[in-house]
Amino acid sequence: MFDPLSRLATRVLYASSQLPRAAWYGAHLYLIRQLAAQVRQRDVKGSTQRSRSNPTLQRRLDRDMLRLFAQDLANVEAGIYPLPADHDGSLFARLERSLLFFRDLPAIEERRKRNATHEVLTAKTRSRRPDYYLQNFHFQTGGWLTEDSAERYDTQVEVLFKGTANAMRRQALPPLAEAFKGRDQRKLRLIDLGCGTGRFLDFVKQAWPRLPALGLDMSEAYIDHARRHLRRWSRINFVLANAEAIPAPDNSYDAVTSIFMMHELPSKVRWTVIGEAARVLRPGGRLVLVDSLQRGEEPHYDAMLDWFPQRYHEPYYQSYVNEDFVAIGRRSGLVHRGDAKAFVSKIMVFDKI
Numbered sequence: 001m002f003d004p005l006s007r008l009a010t011r012v013l014y015a016s017s018q019l020p021r022a023a024w025y026g027a028h029l030y031l032i033r034q035l036a037a038q039v040r041q042r043d044v045k046g047s048t049q050r051s052r053s054n055p056t057l058q059r060r061l062d063r064d065m066l067r068l069f070a071q072d073l074a075n076v077e078a079g080i081y082p083l084p085a086d087h088d089g090s091l092f093a094r095l096e097r098s099l100l101f102f103r104d105l106p107a108i109e110e111r112r113k114r115n116a117t118h119e120v121l122t123a124k125t126r127s128r129r130p131d132y133y134l135q136n137f138h139f140q141t142g143g144w145l146t147e148d149s150a151e152r153y154d155t156q157v158e159v160l161f162k163g164t165a166n167a168m169r170r171q172a173l174p175p176l177a178e179a180f181k182g183r184d185q186r187k188l189r190l191i192d193l194g195c196g197t198g199r200f201l202d203f204v205k206q207a208w209p210r211l212p213a214l215g216l217d218m219s220e221a222y223i224d225h226a227r228r229h230l231r232r233w234s235r236i237n238f239v240l241a242n243a244e245a246i247p248a249p250d251n252s253y254d255a256v257t258s259i260f261m262m263h264e265l266p267s268k269v270r271w272t273v274i275g276e277a278a279r280v281l282r283p284g285g286r287l288v289l290v291d292s293l294q295r296g297e298e299p300h301y302d303a304m305l306d307w308f309p310q311r312y313h314e315p316y317y318q319s320y321v322n323e324d325f326v327a328i329g330r331r332s333g334l335v336h337r338g339d340a341k342a343f344v345s346k347i348m349v350f351d352k353i
């Protein structure tokens with residue numbers, strides 16, 4: 001759909017936004033590793049211990065990361081969504097968020113050493129949310145509950161994925177585009193479960209500005225952040241709710257999405273949430289899930305799937321990587337349309353029949 005000049009301009013614009021972004025977050029990761037190496041040396045006096053690096057794995061990760069960017073750009077060139085705007089804010093805002101992120105690292109390390117995983121589970125918080133939710137996921141300060149946690153979240157995720165988290169989220173858009181094709185976006189409805197700080201909904205609105213969308217999350221702080229982040233858009237609302245009981249009638253949505261939430265749920269809850277997604281979908285409606293790769297899908301990454309939940313306190317990750325999503329879908333009346341890989345994530349697509 002592009003003439004050669006527009007194609008070149010698109011590629012230059014894409015590269016000039018995504019590559020510096022990857023370098024920015026990659027530099028954060030590099031710095032953290034250097035700091036960690038110094039701490040290790042200090043802790044183990046005279047130690048010759050080095051961090052284990054695996055050049056073959058690193059090359060694969062770099063290759064898959066480039067493939068993700070190539071796919072993202074191909075989607076833009078195919079007209080599936082416009083050139084993405086990540087809306088990371090000014091340099092000053094990014095620096096402020098980086099400071100917040102780096103300042104929290106010692107507390108995270110301390111929590112990791114003590115295996116302190118339930119600081120946010122108190123008599124006060126317990127009455128309002130299920131216990132599985134009230135944990136310091138990723139050993140992060142405040143769990144999902146505080147304003148600072150919401151402010152730090154996107155830096156944490158982008159650093160972990162070297163600036164590719166948004167590009168992975170965008171890979172949920174092609175199956176939505178397929179489902180929405182030829183239909184009036186104003187008459188469709190989408191709900192994003194566990195919307196967090198709203199980064200995915202931003203890309204939904206960039207692709208379909210007039211699509212009515214609802215973000216659901218159990219964290220007031222994350223929803224407040226999402227509301228602020230998405231204030232440029234109309235026809236977008238938020239609801240504070242548990243995805244195990246979506247406050248919506250049966251057959252009321254054309255699309256349900258959930259990005260990076262499935263691995264945060266106990267298996268039983270995962271089944272309930274997907275059952276709820278199926279309930280609120282209209283017949284013919286589509287469910288798109290984006291989350292980590294599962295065991296065996298990329299055998300070279302399997303060791304990483306073992307290491308990750310220990311390092312980042314992900315209590316339900318092991319059950320996630322072994323979960324049979326096709327069976328869950330089937331039990332809920334959803335037909336599995338297929339999966340796609342995107343760097344270290346996968347996109348799962350289901351339709352309600």
Ligand SMILES: C[S@@+](CC[C@H](N)C(=O)[O-])C[C@H]1O[C@@H](n2cnc3c(N)ncnc32)[C@H](O)[C@@H]1O
Nearest residue numbers: 144194195196217218219222242243259260261
């Ligand atoms: C890892 S974050 C993912 C956020 C966002 N979707 C993204 O793309 O980064 C998980 C989110 O799910 C929310 N969450 C976890 N369990 C939930 C539940 N049962 N109901 C609603 N939200 C939940 C958390 O509050 C958090 O915002």
